[in-house]
Amino acid sequence: MSAPSPVGAERGAGARSLPGRTVEAVPATADADPANGTDAPPATNAPEELPPAAAHGAPAAPAGHEALAAPASDGAPAAPATQPLTVPADGVPPVTATPDELDAVVAALRASGGPIAVDAERASGFRYGQSAYLVQLRRAGAGTVLLDPVPLDDLTALAEVVNPAEWVLHAADQDLPCLRELGLTPAALFDTELASRLLGSERVGLAAVIAENLGYALAKEHSAADWSTRPLPESWLRYAALDVELLLELRDVLTARLEQAGKLEWALEEFEHVRTAPPAEPRVDPWRRTAGLQNVRSPRGLAVAREVWLAREDLARRRDRSPGRVLPAAAIVAAAQAQPSSVEELVKVREFGGKGTRRHAAYWQAAVSRALALPESELPPRRAPHAPGELPPPRSWAERNPEAAERLDVVRASVRALAEENALPQENLLSPRVQRRLAWEVKPRPSTGHVTDRLLALGARQWQVGVVAEPLTQALRTV
Template sequence: MYIANQEQFVAFVQRAMHSNVLAIDTEFMREKTYYAKLCLIQLATDDEVAIVDPFALDDLGALAPVLQNEQVMKLFHAGRQDLEIILREVGVLPKPLFDTQVAAALLGHTQQIGYAALVHAECGVTLKKIDSFTDWSRRPLSESQLEYAADDVVYLPRMYERMRGQLMKLNRLSWLDPDFEELSNPAKYAINERERYRRLKRVSQLSRRQLAAAREVASWRELEAQRRDVPRKWVMTDEQIVEACKREARSIDELFMVRGMSERLSTRDARAVVSLITSALDAPPDTWPEPDRCGKNEPNVDAQLDLMCALVRLRAKENGVAFPTLASHDDLARVARGYREDIDLLKGWRRALVGEELLALLEGKLSLSLDGMQLRVERRD
């Protein structure tokens, strides 16, 4: 069903309120904007599939009641971007929800398995993907586009039932509760422009003093990109920010020595950026940010990481869980260096499967050895 007016949309939502599930996907474009431009919403209930044209609707907020209906399970695959768009366009986040990509990692699939691969594995269906890079903003949509869009939700209810059954059989369904709670938390999608500098490419090249300047410039760029609704790199690239701060540019002439900067910034904007860099460089050291990466004065933990990875790989294989889902490399490195707070590896089911053992290994209470081709884990007195 193709929905292109408000009355049809409201009627569908009312019917969906009585469904057990609501599968959701979106098609959007953001190549030329800061905020994603929502072009299509695909919805599937127990017995209906709807392709919703947001360009033809007056109020997407009509979707909110079913999103907040606790009796309807909302289904996604790799839904973080969809959820971000829904929060911005509808004003609420769905709850409860189930993400098949997140769940798949607890059933032996790779951590970021794609939708088509999971549909083939769980339903035995090979999807056509000829419209993956289509222009969803153009109208009218072709039949192949509509078919592609519908396929993105039509198999989600079937996969949900199969995967839910498998997880219940393994007593793992509750393991996903914290992950899904986080996806339903609006704070996850809040933009903190003051932290954007940490994600700059090559930011590790900067000293703490220069990092303070990068924090200010990246924050300015974020707000400017939002104001203009253009991609960040159209205001200034990551490389340009890092180079300008590495040069410690205190004048417009010095700033424009960075390749391409004079073409991107007006004189007024360049003056603002230079002022931010200068103020940050002259600020007292106790205001400089700490780098994310461990400094040179921290101990090398390569040997510990090798042993930890061997143990994680063993427990991941035994439990049919993707290695990166069980333990990320960053978490392993932080644990090896003595950190214990705010680490997923040391929380919930991950701690039960391998986290406690890793702590015991680092404390010398476990030993690893080879028994033929098998890794043996033994507790030491």
């Protein structure tokens, strides 16, 4: 029998059982559509709490829905009637925010065993950067932990316990970078989203995957919230705890399905690839990704956009605010088109007429003036420069390298057919980047060994090479 969670509350009424655990089933709330697994971003930074009746003493699940649906013959679960999951089985644990509380959590995690369900909440769209503002952990025998990393300067003791373990995450590539900032990195990984992709699931959001495999409707109403808010509302903490509530059970079901489909080794290679992936390289000229910039035609206008974008980045970083909240992209484009020569002219531009932008009008005009003063030789080119080693856009291949363009058509068609045959998305069988590189670089009428070597050099995993190398070789030899 598992030890009670040191951070969990008493288990409420209305509990029902899954193999090896208990989950509360209560009526769905009106602020989300859990049956569809859709997100409903909060209207404000402090959404209304769920009614008390929905949080405590909920009725038991209807008879006939208390067990997982039997798997279908192809290994996928039969489509179960989903039941709302809105309350953690052990209640909402208190937030761990002091060194003493952290010591208790570390002791509980150390005394337990097995994989650890992990999630992190950021403040994307509100704060600068992608730091974690809440970390959720769940381990058999230790219960669920909600950890506030902001007031905790030293997570070394936690890292010593969790880093040697296997972590279970959903869309791990989204959370691993912010967890790495905290000194938390897994020794092994199970990614429930990636597993679902390899199994050919049409919908791979967490709510959809849980509904498909476990039969529960998981509300996702606070996924776009400002998690830097303090104190965090109770309904947000409930949502955060539920995000890791079923990950361990989900891992077990997906593992069995992967094994039955003959894809478990594929998944393990993919998980390791995600776990060990280096940080993404910085983009060349990231300011060119400004929405609406295609409407700025002149090099001088592009220079204005670049300077205002850089000024926005600097101010956003210093104020720890999302750049889009400091100055919207539409204002950058408007300044680039108007090219005002004074503050008075700038504030006449509609996008700079608001109270917030007028307050910093001199700051924005200084950026515009810097761009207007640049000599012609320092203006940015109309077309974005290629990063070192970057290929030209495929749409230009027919003119620049017609042989490669023909090979790319063949590679894409082959990968599409192989993906359908193996019931998984094309991009998971072989990434578009690798497809393009192979088509550009491969020798005419290549051997299987040459194609295999190129695929491995381009970062394809062994399982991918095993599936695609021979068919791609045969297809490329027809070009």
